[in-house]
Amino acid sequence: MITMNHGIECHIPLDLSGIVAFSTSDLSTSFIQFDLSDFSACRSQDGQLDLEKFSQNCKNFAGLDKLKKQLMAHEFLIWQQ
C-alpha cells in the first residue's frame, strides 16, 4: 500500500513522466521527474504510455521496483508492509 504525505495533492501527468505535488498548506508546487526508461516498451508511437501495458508489466517487471525507489528517495511516498 502506498500512502501520500498529508497536505499534499498530487498529479501524475498522462505520460507518467513524473509527479507534480501541490502543497495545500504553503501553496508551493514541487516536481519529481521519473526515469521511466525501463518502461519504454509500454510507450506508443506518440510517446504516451499505454496504461494497460504499463499495468501488466508492473506486475512482474523489475522497473517497478526502480520506480518505487525513486519515489521513496524523495520521501514522497511511504512504503507500508
Add this chain to the structure above:
Amino acid sequence: MNLVIDIGVYRFCIQGCPSALYPDLKKLYSGSIDLHLDKPIDFYLSVKHTSFIRRFIKPQVCLDIDQQRPFNPIKKTLLLPSLEWGMNWCIASFDSTRLLIHSSVLVKNGKAILFPAAPGSGKSTLATYFGLNGWKVYSDEMAIINLHKNTVKAIHRPASLKESSIDVIKALVPDVVMSSVAKGTHKGDIAHVKLSSRESFDGFDDAVICAVVLPKYQVGAELVITPLSQTAGFSRLVHHSFNYTLLGKVGFDTLKTVTDNSQFFSVSYSSYTGLDTFLDELVS
C-alpha cells in the same frame, strides 16, 4: 484627450493622452478605440506631467494607474511602449479570475499553441511573423487561460518588437502596419505591429490549447525540436505564470488540465523554415 481602448477581455481608459500619440494608437487599435462606451472601464491610465519645467526641458511624463504611480517618470517620446507595458502590468497584477502566463499564443483550426518564454527569446517576433502569415495571434505577451478549462482567450493588442526584430519583420512582411519606433527604452528600440483588424478579432473565440512550445531564437542555429515530458512542461508553465501562486489550488487544477491535453517541445531556431511545417502539424 481621453479615450477608451477595448481589447476584448479588458477595457482601458487613457486619460490625458497627448494628441501626438493618437496617430500611433489609431493605427494599432483602429476599431477598438472608443468602442462600447456604455460598458464599464477596468483600468484608468492617466498621462500626467511631472512638473511645469519638465513640460519644456527634456519633457517627461508619468503614467498613473488607477490613481497610483507604480512607475518612474519617462521621456515623453517613450510613452507608447510605456502605455503598452502599463496595460500589461494592469492585467498581470490584477486579474485573478484567469490563469495568466507570460507567453505568446498562436491559433489555427481552433487549436492554440502557447510559446512561453523569457524576454528576448523571440516569442513576439515569432508571433508577429506567423500572425502575418495565416495564424491568429491571441496575444504576443500573455496567455489568458480560463480557470478549470483548457481554453485560452484572445486580446486585441499589437505585438511589441525590439531592436533588430523590427527590421527583420519589415523585410519579411513589407506591408506590415507598424507604429513609429520608440528609441532608447530600457529594452532598446521598440515598435508595435498591428496583427488583426477589430472585425476579424471579434471572431476569435476561445481556443483549445493543444501544445506548448518553448522557443529560443539563436543566430545561425539549425532548427532543433526537442520533445519535453508533461512534468517538465508543467514546471515551465508554473515558472512563466504571473499569478499561479496567487490562484493556489485553482491554478494547480487548471494547469493539470492544460498539461494533460498538451504536447510539450523546446525549439531552437534561426529561421521560420521548417518551423512552420512543425507548427502546422501540431494543429492539424
